Structure formats: C-alpha cells, structure tokens
Amino acid sequence: MAGPIDITGAMITTATPAGDWLAIVPIALPIIAGASLLMLRKRLHWQAPIAVATLALVSLATMALFVRVWTSGTVVMTMGRWLPPFGISFTVDVLGALFACTASLVALACGVAAVQSIERPARRYGYFPFLLLTSVGVNGAFLTGDIFNMYVWFEVFLISSFGLLVVGSTRAQLDGTLKYGVLNLIGTTLFLIATGYLYGVLGTLNMADIVRKVPQLDGAPLMTLAALYLTAFAMKAAAFPVQAWLPAAYHTPNVVTSAFFGGVLTKVGVYALLRVLVLLFPMQLAGLSGVMAWIAAVTMVLGALGALAQSDIRRMVGFLVISGVGVMLSGLAIGTGPALAGGIFYALHSMVALTAFYLLAGFIADRAGSASLHVLGGLSSVPLLTGVAFILMLCIAGLPPGSGLWPKIMVVRAALEAQHGWLTAAILVSSLLTIITLGRFFLLTVWRPAVADAVLAEGKRSSWPGPMLALTAVALLMGLYPEPFVQAASRAADGLLDPAAYVQAVFGGQN
C-alpha cells in the first residue's frame, strides 16, 4: 500500500469554526431533549420544565444564529467532513434564520402555554416530546441546505405532528388526524417523487450545487420538476385546491396544538416554496407565475369566504390561516424583490398573530364553554381578552397599527408595479372579507351580552395568558415599528434572488 492517502480532495481537513456549530444547535438540542423525555415518560413533573427550558435555549440559539448570519453572512456546516456536495451541508441564510427564529419563539410560547393547558393523560402519552420533535423537524427544514435532507425533516415534523394531533383520541381528533395524515403523506410523497427526478436529472441534491447546475442544462424537464415541487409544497402550505386537510383537522386537538400548527406548519410549506422555486428554479417560477397568481388569489378569497361561513371560532381561524397563505403566495407569483420581501414578512406576521389568535380562541371558548358564535358573548367584562381580541383583529385584518398592514402594503405595491391588476384586487377583496369576518367575531363575542350565564358562572380554571400576551405584543411591535422586519425580509428576498453568496458560502474556493 502507498503512504498516507491525501484526503484534501474529498474531505474537509479544517475544523468547523465554533460559531458555525450554531447551525446544528436548534436541531440537536431538541432531539436530545425529546429523546430524553421519552425515556423519562414516567416522570410527568419533569416533562414540562425540561421541554420549556429546551425550547427557550433553542430560541436563544436561533436568535444568536440570526445575528451571526446577519453580521457575517451565510453560515455553513457540512456533516461528516465530506466536502460539499457529498456531505450534507446545513446552510443557513437570512431567510432560513429568520423563519427558524420566529418559529422557535412561537414554539416556546406554545410550550409555555402547554404547561397549564395539557392535562396529565396527554403528558403521559408524550405531548412534550412530540412538541420538541415537531420543532426539530421544522427547524431542520428551515436550516438544511440539502433537498433530500429537507424531505427527511418534513417527515420528522409530520410524524411528530400526528402525535400532537391525536393525543387525547377523541372521535373528532381521530377523524381529523386521519385526513391530515393521509393527505399530508401524499404531499410529502410528491415531494419525494420530485426529488427522485431531480436527482435523476442533475445528479446532485445539494441546493447550492443545484443552483450552479440548473442554468447549464438545456432541454432538461425542469418545468416538470418545478411543477411537482409546487404541487407538493402547495399541499403543505394548504393552498387551493389542496387545502382540504387543514380545516378538517386544525380545530380538533387541544388549542395549544392548533396554535402551534396554525402558526408554524403551513409556513414550512411556504418556506419550501420560496427556497425551491425562487432559489433553485427561478426561470421555471417565472413560467409558472400565471398559475401561481391564480392559486394565490383563489386561496386568499376562498379562505376568507370560508372563515366568513364558520360559526365555530376555531374553524374560523383555520380558514384565516389559509387566507393568509394566499397573500404569501401572491408575493411568490409576482416574484420581484419587494414582493417576495412582503410575502416573507407576511409569513412572519402570520406565524405570530395566528398563533396568538388560536390561543385567544381557546381562552374565549374555555370561558364560555363553547366555541360557537351563536353562544359566545359578554367578553367586554374581561378587559384583557377584549384588548387582545381587538389588537389581533387589527393585526390579522391588516389594519393599522396591526402587523398585517405593512406586508400587505408591500405586496400590493409590488403587484401594482408589476401590472398584476386583478391580483391586487383579490388581495384587497380578501382583506375586506377578513375585516368583515373579524369585525363580526368582535361584535358577537365582545359587544353582545352574554347568552349563557349559567355556563359562564361555572367557568373552567383560567390558565395563564402570558404566552398569548407576549405574542400579541410581538405582533403589535411588528405593526408599530416594522422597519427592522422589512429590512430582514428584504435581505432574505435578495439572498434568494441572487444566490451567488449562498453558493459561495457552501463551496468557498473550490469549483
């Protein structure tokens, strides 16, 4: 045998800088904690503190990661020392860090809210490990730079979300989870099909490598790939016409689960659409923009109409989630920098505001013993909930000073600049419908005198409104001082439109 083999052509020989390890912390930490909690499943009083502490640490880690990405550019950590594209590179740019940071904060708020609202049986069946592992999958999808790895993270959060959805096993939950499970499984299978084709055509799965190779290919069936990815991720994002699973399932579980799902899970689909279509297939996205605009317009108008037709407030919020996804997708359909920035900002706003709104719906329903608009009323005697309801109504409807205003302005302005007349009209019509929906919600629950005094008098033990208040405060902050969020979203959009820095960060000097 010859002497020592020269491995510099295949392996990374230098150590990963200490700061770049942050890329893996938001995934490794909750995996370890989640697995430990599974082992400690008999010690119920340990579950909540460990889970909340882990989620708090993950939030800190994602914030530190965001600061690092913001100041010193895309962070890359390649696994197993194999040089990219062979090793799996976790590639964190501003977009990924921004989404991971917001999602982790929302997960923390939900974790804290779960401490009081999750009963002992659900804890025994592993509510907190499921929460941690769902958060692992979500963070993994945001931070990875490898498309097959992204598929694996999708499955991780999907299967843990089944656990969260079904724990408690009421009839409605079983029904909802079955539909959610089957349809989402088909969605991720489509994702896998697209990835199989992608590998067959390009011979690589590393996103930065795909960015380099796509323009060199002539006549490859890239449009098929882009369309398959669009279908798969639209399913995850609950866009029309593949949104049926969301209103079938999201109102059935414990309200904290609904809050977490409604806030975070659809945005993973939106993130994946941004990542794959804008970064990897920009030419194909331009070809698909007409279809995208239709999808976006119908999604937001149908979502708002669906919300208008619901008398159960939790189902109403589910349709509002769908309507919001339409606004994000219209950013994608227009495709210019400001439009994408608007869509990204809207996704951040939607994560925070809709999670808070689900929690609020839980408080209101707990208090009145019903979630039906026919029964609710008399909330004006509780100033705290009334205030939160008012602020969130403004945020979600996109009225000043709520957080939904600025991203909607950005998207509408970009749509007008790009001559998308009817898309603009659709955004405004859906906003009007949302205002009517939420205005009626406010009118009936707050101003109308209480209908069911007897139920009110009994009341359930009230849980701590801290997480809901914190999220509402963040949403209000986004509305009152949007400048940093606009800047962050703009830089995230620029990073997608000009991937040179992304590719450079992964491959460095090598070609």
Next chain:
Amino acid sequence: MEAVFSLLVGLFFAAGIYLMLSKAIVRILLGIVVFGNAVNLLIFAAGRIMREVPPVMAPDMMQLTGQTANPLPQALILTAIVISFSFFAFLLVLTFRTYQEVGTDDTVKLRVAEPEGEVLPPMGY
C-alpha cells in the same frame, strides 16, 4: 433497462393512484403503500441501473475507474422505506382506532370533525 423499469414504475403509480381514489380507507392505505414503492423504484431508476460492477476500489487506487453501480439511490431509498413503513404502520393503527370509535371506514360517512348541515353564523343580534 431503465425503459422497462420506468414502465413498471408507471404501472405502480397507476395502481396506487387508482386505489387512493377509493372511498374505503383501507384501500387508500394500500394505495399509499403501492404509491410509496413506486417512488422507491423511481429513485432507483433515477440513479441509473448498473448491477455488474460494485463501487469498490482496490487498495492502491485513488478513484473509481469506469462505470460502477451508484450507491447513493440505495441510501435514499432505505431512508424512504423506513419512513413510509413507519407512516403506514401508524396510519393503519389510526384507521383501526377510527373504525372502532366511529364505526365506519367510508370517507363519505366520516364527518365527525366537520359535521354535515352545520348552521351558518348568526346574521345579527
């Protein structure tokens, strides 16, 4: 070889989708299994099929010479098989529990979470 394989994959997809269009959940689940296997075969074919030469190097060689089998699709498929198998197991249990609780596996009758004939919200107060 790949051409024959793609015909087979197409057949699997057709069978899977046909089963998934059924109203009975058990058939839908079987459809999902066939569909998942179609994807596995698809990835296998996408990695180009070559079975004679294993990707093994002699000790004194620095890189592979000539055409060898591609080991990566197998790793991808293995991951996908594990995932789809666990999903199938979970969904099977879930279907059985739903059948126990609700008493039907007909998707048309499965309307617990979204009951039929729900009233519209009040028009005023």
